[in-house]
Amino acid sequence: MTRPELLRVEGITKAYPGVVANSDVTFSIGEGEIHALLGENGAGKSTMVKMIYGLVRPDSGQMTLRGQAYQPSKPAEARRLGVAMVFQHFSLFEALNVAENVALGMENPPPMRELAAKIRAVSEEYGLPLDPSRMVGDLSAGERQRVEIIRCLLQDPKLLIMDEPTSVLTPQEVEILFKTLRQLSSEGTAILYISHKLEEIKSLCDEATILRRGKVVATCTPRERTAREMAELMVGQALKTPERRLGAKGEVALGVSDLSVESPIPFGTSLKGVSFTVAKGEVLGIAGVAGNGQDELLLALSGELRASADKVRIAGQPVGDRGPVERRRAGLVAAPEDRYGHSAAPDMSLVENAFLTAGVRKGLTKNGFVDWAGTRKFAEEIIAAYDVRTPGPDVAARALSGGNLQKFLMGRELMQGASVIVINQPTWGVDAAAAAQIRQSILDRAGEGAAVVVISQDLDELLEVADTFAVLNEGRLTKPRPTEGLTMDEIGLMMGGAHGMEVAHHVA
């Protein structure tokens, strides 16, 4: 199965101050080939594709597109030559409608009315129905991705770059996406697919290039390898699966009944009648596509959003109307998703950040003054226990890489001896080794008798750590079910199936 070569990347090197993002990277993609670019966070995948898309210039090396030297100086040039890209964090504008968003990504967009008709036509053709006049802020994550894909397809690309496209989709939406991608591939469009989800790559991709620390460490045909082999190539070491310590489930530690709160976030989702209980030693996993009320649920549990007193109970004590400090005192700690700004103050040092949430429970104040010695000791304990790579506890939180900061923040909450722990996206953007470590410590805390609520979009993660499983869908929580014996199909249905598929049909 030899294909004519479309893009060849040869000896590309790109260095940033203090870090080499790509070093002597070489690979090639044939026409119509679905090529995977695999690697951990920080392995240089994103930098590599940004160079192909003209957002970043390589320091050395060359690229050829269909035998011609290819050196895009800006994305517009890349688009003109037939290279299109779907971003990991969507490059969409919430307050603009679908057609306007599409027009912004095109070189010479036709008048709006024509464009709207074209969007309808192309979206139907590829099974991705979309209403051009809807506001992007009102769309689900899957629909937003369709906007991006259609924006690319309208320009008739020869190479479509997709940066972690499935991280926000339900299993059914992933199926639809894969169908579209296979259709594109059969029509001769090559796809450069970035991901670290190995099962997906096995089912979708023809070839794979594996990057580790900016270097190509292997190329392989994913269908012929096991997921574990590829994972170990990515990480460069054998992987440990977290093990569950079975503790006896105790009495109810956290009870939430009929909790409804307005979302304070623009385009947010309000919670509607959420009820669940978590027992001591139990891990409740809450799945759901981003934007279905996860952030709001965390706010409502941490105390940033208040309800009436009896809606939230910690060990039987009503705290629904209490703020975060009082809830911490009562035994509940919470770790929000956004590391830079919500769970940490980015410009403050690790010591100061340690004090910010642990001050209450660890007794780090004396007569109204901060006990800096004690706080520093606590920060150093976290750094040691969670293997946080940092020059010391006095560096600013911002200076740590995402994964390292996440380890620190997880440690900060998990080491406070709380009886209830709520975490949103514990391993988002964290590499596989660190993620395994964080999951292990969540299980350890549960083994010691803490009740844990893990909100995550990573289904594999939830299946690994959770005892019971529920799904947030448009602000409503499904009835929690035991994780054991759940199939992917059942989970998909709990998640609302192919989210929003019908909506576009209705309007059309």
Place this chain on the structure above:
Amino acid sequence: MDIGGINPVILIATLMASAVPILLAALGETVVERSGVLNLGVEGMMIIGALGGFVVAVETGSPVIGFFGGAAAGALLSLIFAALTQVFLANQVATGLALTLFGLGVSSLGGQGYNGIKPPPTEQLLPDALADLPVVGPILFGHDWVVYFSILMTAVLWWVLKATRVGLIIRAVGESHEAAHALGYKVNRIRLMCIAFGGAMAGMGGAYVSLARVPQWVDGITAGAGWIALAIVVFASWKPWRVLIGAYLFGGITVLQLNLQVAGSGIPVEYLSMAPYLITILVLVIMSAGRKGKANGAPASLGQNFHASR
């Protein structure tokens, strides 16, 4: 047809002229804020425009060239703001406030020697035959060219922001600079141009104060009009036609309260003088009330600096 000693036709005709400085400045600031930049230096740019326009008009003897001089002066001052915030990434709020203080100071210095001079007059645009028509004459035909220009600009900006690609790009940059950058738009360059446009509009508004409204040069001549313009932009939900309504409302009540003072109403002067500010804000608050979050139209990136890292 006078009501309480006030002629409504004259009132409307006068309010249209008296609203021009605020309208022009607020329209400019609307574009600036739509692109995601909060420039609090409107007052400073207006007064520099007032001085620049006055000086150019006096020296050249042409009020029209004067207005363009005012626009140039405002744009020039705004480029200081643009350089500080877009190139050196200084805080926009602090820089904008500093720009106002700077503008007030520089205009006071530069205006020495221009006190008490009369500028060349800005004449009514259309022939008297039209302007003398009853009722519609003074309201529709009795103005100088800047009044028509300000209304034209409202329409043009509305159309540009709503229906053109340039407008779409400006809105996109103000909505999410990250996304705009990822698509390959030069965020800071687009913002820089919007800031310069806003400066020119504010400068022209200022020039209208010193060349047509007062018309002479006095220290602090703009008297807080820039701040009202800023408030109007917000309460008008960043929409040009609402900006026009806000500016006319403010202009109308200003003229009305002056007339009431002259007519010798029983209301104390202090209350009358504060009335335009209070009522304008109140009405605009009511207009924009009840539309929370996404519907109020605030550009999502407003006031945030953008730096393209990686």
